[in-house]
Amino acid sequence: MSTMVHEGQETRPRGAILWIALRAGVLFTVLCGIIYPLVSTGLAQTLFPDQANGSLLKDKEGNVIGSELIGQSFSGDPSYFHGRVSSIDYKGEASGSNNYAPSNSALISRVQASIAQWQQDNPDVPIQELPIALITNSGSGLDPHITPQSALVQIARISKLTGISAVELESLVSEFTESRDLGVFGEKRVNVLKLNLVLKEKLEK
Amino acid sequence: MDILQIVIVIGVLVLIAKPLGNVLYHVFSNEPNRTDHVFGWLERPIYALIGLKQRGGMSWKRYALSFVVTNLMLVAIGYILLRMQSGLPLNPNDIGSMEPTLAFNTIISFMTNTNLQHYSGETGLTYFAQMAVITMMMFTSAASGFSVAAAFVRGVTSKGKTIGNFFEDFVKAHTRVFLPLATIVALVLVALQVPQTLDPTLSLTTLQGATQQIAIGPVASLESIKHLGTNGGGFFGVNSAHPFENPNPLTNVIQILSMWALPASLPFMYGRFANNRKQGWVIFATMMALFLVFLTVAYTAEKSGNPLLNDVGIDASQGSMEGKEVRFGIAQSALFTTVTTAATTGSVNNMHDTLTPLGGLVPLAEMMLNVVFGGKGVGLINMLMYAILAVFICGLMVGRTPEFLGRKIEPHEMKLIAIAILAHPFIILVPTAAAFVTELGMGSLSNSGFHGITQALYEYASSAANNGSGFEGLADNTPFWNITTGLVMFVGRYISIIAMLAVAGSLTRKQWVPETIGTFRTDNALFVFLLIGTVILIGALTFLPVIVLGPIAEHLTIR
Numbered sequence: 001m002s003t004m005v006h007e008g009q010e011t012r013p014r015g016a017i018l019w020i021a022l023r024a025g026v027l028f029t030v031l032c033g034i035i036y037p038l039v040s041t042g043l044a045q046t047l048f049p050d051q052a053n054g055s056l057l058k059d060k061e062g063n064v065i066g067s068e069l070i071g072q073s074f075s076g077d078p079s080y081f082h083g084r085v086s087s088i089d090y091k092g093e094a095s096g097s098n099n100y101a102p103s104n105s106a107l108i109s110r111v112q113a114s115i116a117q118w119q120q121d122n123p124d125v126p127i128q129e130l131p132i133a134l135i136t137n138s139g140s141g142l143d144p145h146i147t148p149q150s151a152l153v154q155i156a157r158i159s160k161l162t163g164i165s166a167v168e169l170e171s172l173v174s175e176f177t178e179s180r181d182l183g184v185f186g187e188k189r190v191n192v193l194k195l196n197l198v199l200k201e202k203l204e205k
Numbered sequence: 206m207d208i209l210q211i212v213i214v215i216g217v218l219v220l221i222a223k224p225l226g227n228v229l230y231h232v233f234s235n236e237p238n239r240t241d242h243v244f245g246w247l248e249r250p251i252y253a254l255i256g257l258k259q260r261g262g263m264s265w266k267r268y269a270l271s272f273v274v275t276n277l278m279l280v281a282i283g284y285i286l287l288r289m290q291s292g293l294p295l296n297p298n299d300i301g302s303m304e305p306t307l308a309f310n311t312i313i314s315f316m317t318n319t320n321l322q323h324y325s326g327e328t329g330l331t332y333f334a335q336m337a338v339i340t341m342m343m344f345t346s347a348a349s350g351f352s353v354a355a356a357f358v359r360g361v362t363s364k365g366k367t368i369g370n371f372f373e374d375f376v377k378a379h380t381r382v383f384l385p386l387a388t389i390v391a392l393v394l395v396a397l398q399v400p401q402t403l404d405p406t407l408s409l410t411t412l413q414g415a416t417q418q419i420a421i422g423p424v425a426s427l428e429s430i431k432h433l434g435t436n437g438g439g440f441f442g443v444n445s446a447h448p449f450e451n452p453n454p455l456t457n458v459i460q461i462l463s464m465w466a467l468p469a470s471l472p473f474m475y476g477r478f479a480n481n482r483k484q485g486w487v488i489f490a491t492m493m494a495l496f497l498v499f500l501t502v503a504y505t506a507e508k509s510g511n512p513l514l515n516d517v518g519i520d521a522s523q524g525s526m527e528g529k530e531v532r533f534g535i536a537q538s539a540l541f542t543t544v545t546t547a548a549t550t551g552s553v554n555n556m557h558d559t560l561t562p563l564g565g566l567v568p569l570a571e572m573m574l575n576v577v578f579g580g581k582g583v584g585l586i587n588m589l590m591y592a593i594l595a596v597f598i599c600g601l602m603v604g605r606t607p608e609f610l611g612r613k614i615e616p617h618e619m620k621l622i623a624i625a626i627l628a629h630p631f632i633i634l635v636p637t638a639a640a641f642v643t644e645l646g647m648g649s650l651s652n653s654g655f656h657g658i659t660q661a662l663y664e665y666a667s668s669a670a671n672n673g674s675g676f677e678g679l680a681d682n683t684p685f686w687n688i689t690t691g692l693v694m695f696v697g698r699y700i701s702i703i704a705m706l707a708v709a710g711s712l713t714r715k716q717w718v719p720e721t722i723g724t725f726r727t728d729n730a731l732f733v734f735l736l737i738g739t740v741i742l743i744g745a746l747t748f749l750p751v752i753v754l755g756p757i758a759e760h761l762t763i764r
Contacts (some may be wrong), residue, residue: 051400
C-alpha cells in the first residue's frame, strides 16, 4: 500500500492536528529527552566507564589529582611546566575566555605583560623563541595541552630550578609528546598535567 | 600536513554524501522498501500513541499548520520545564530556574534549530533540562526541518501528487535517521573520552594541592545530536572548544562529518526525487564551490595570524592562536569554523570573536548567504529558491516564460520567493541598526570600534540564519538581546519555511510542461555558474556595505 495519495485524502477537521501535535510533543519529549539519554548513559557506563566519568588521572598512591582532559594552573610555580594563558585560571566549574578581538588593545597589553613575565622567569631564552601558543588564551580556558615547542623552551628554566639535567627533561618531553591522531589529524601536543605529574615524582625521589 | 588533513575530511564527506542521499530518498519517498521491516516495529506504536490513524497526503496549508502547531506544543513543554527546572529531578548541582526572557530566548533558539545560547550550560541548566529540553529539541527541530525539506522537494519534483504527511515525515525522521545515528555517534564519542554521566560536578585536589571543580554530565548524548541535527548548542559555555565536548582531533573530525554529512546528502536525495541525478550534482557542486572559497579565506587568514601580535617579536609562525585549542591548531579550527557556519550548526571549537578580521568574515558571510549546504533541510530549500530565481532571471533575459523541472514559474511563486529572500537581510540589518541607536544594544559590545559593529551584526546574522554561533564577547543575556534575537530567530525560521511550502503547494497544482529543445537546462555546468552568480550577486548587493563597515574596516586598521 502506497501512502502517496492524492490531495484531499486527509479529510479530518483541522482540530485533530492540535490533538495529534500535543501527543507527539509529549511522546518525543519522553523518547528523545529521557529514554535516549538514559539508555546512552547506561551503555556508556557499562562499556566505557573510565571515559564516561571524565578520564580521571591518579598519582602513585591512587589519589585522583585531576582529569587528563582538563588543564590545571601551574603559573604560580616556575619549577613546573606552565600551560597556556587562562582568563578563568583553569577553574573547571565554568569555561571561557575574554574573547578579545584581534584589534582590542587589552589583548596587546596582556601579551606584553606575558612577555615581560617570560623575560623575568627565563632570562636565558630570548623572546624570539617564545611560541605564540604559550602566551595566548585558549578558547576553553581549560586547554590541557601545549605545543612541543612550548614545552622545550621551558626546559632551561626548569632545569636550573630543579637540578634535573636538560637532557633528561628533553627526553621526558619527547616521551610525553602525543602524535597527531591517526598520524594526520590535529597537532602534536604535550599534556601539561601528565608531564608535571612525572616531574613531581622525579623531584620527590 | 594541514592541507592533507583538510583534504581527507572533505574526501570522506564526498564519499558518504551520495549513498546517504539514497538512504534519505528511501526514507522519504514512502515507497515500500526493506527498511520498513526494520523500523516498522518502532513506528507502528508511535503512530498509535499520537493518534495518527490515516497517513494521507496533506495540502500545503495543512502541512504547514501541522508543522507550526507541533513546534508550538514543543515550545510550550520546553518553556514550562525550563521555568521549573530547579524543582525537577536530576539537579545535583542545585541550579535555579530560568528567568522569563532568557527562557523565551532559549526555547525559541532551540526550537528554530538556531541554538544561540545566552546562558552558560555549566551554571544555567540542570541535567534534566539538558536532556528533556535541550537534547529533545535538538531532535525535534532537526526532524521538523528535515520533514519540511522532504515536503518541498516532493512539491518541486512530483507530478500532481501531494507534498506528503507532516506527522509521518516527522516520525520517520526520528526513527530512521536521527535516533539510530545519534546513539551510535554518542557511543563512539564516549569511547573517545567524551563523558556521559549523571554524577554531579567533580571536586578534586590538584597536583599542587589546590581544589578544582570540574563540571561534567550527560555530554555525549547531547553532543552527537547537536551535530547530526546541525543544532550546535553546547553542553558547556564554550561549546566544542571544551575538552569534555571535543577531547581530541579525532572527535573533532567526527563532529565535523556528523554536521556536514546530512546537509551535503540532501542535494542527492533531491536528485533522486527529481528522477535526474544531475540536478542533485548541480546543487552539490554549487555548494561545494562556494564552500572551498570560504575555507581557503578562513585558513589563510588564521594561518597568517594577527598582524599586531606578529610584530611583538615572539615566534608567531603558528598563526593566530588566541581563542584556539592546541590539539586542533589552525587547520582543524578553520575547517570547523567554515563547516559549522556553512551547515548552520553554530557549534564552535574556537572562539569566533577572536578570529582575525578576514577569518571572522567567513562565518559571517556564510550565514548571510545561508545556502552553502545549510542546516537541516533549510539550506537545500534556500538553494532551490535561488535556483528558481536564477531560472527566472535567465528567462527574463531571453524573453521566455521560465520553467523549473517542467513547470512554469509565474508571478505567484516569484512573489513568495521574493518575500523569503528579502526577509533574511531585513531581519539582520534592521535590528543591527536598532542596536546601534540604543544604549540597550551598545552597552553590550565588549570590543570597541569596527569590531563592535561586527559583534552586533554577527549576533543577528546568526539568529536570522538559525545558526547560533556567536561573537561571544557580546554581553547578550539582557532583556534587549534576549527578546530581539528571539524574534529574529522566530521570523527567520518560519517565514521562509511557510513561504516555500506555499511555493511547493502551488507547483504541485501546475500543468506539466513537456521538455523541448528550447527548454533552459538546469542540470549542467553552465547552470552551476549561473547559480553561484545569482547567490553572490544577491548577497553582495545586500550585505557588502555593512561588511565594509565591520570586518573589512577592522582588517585595514590592523594590517
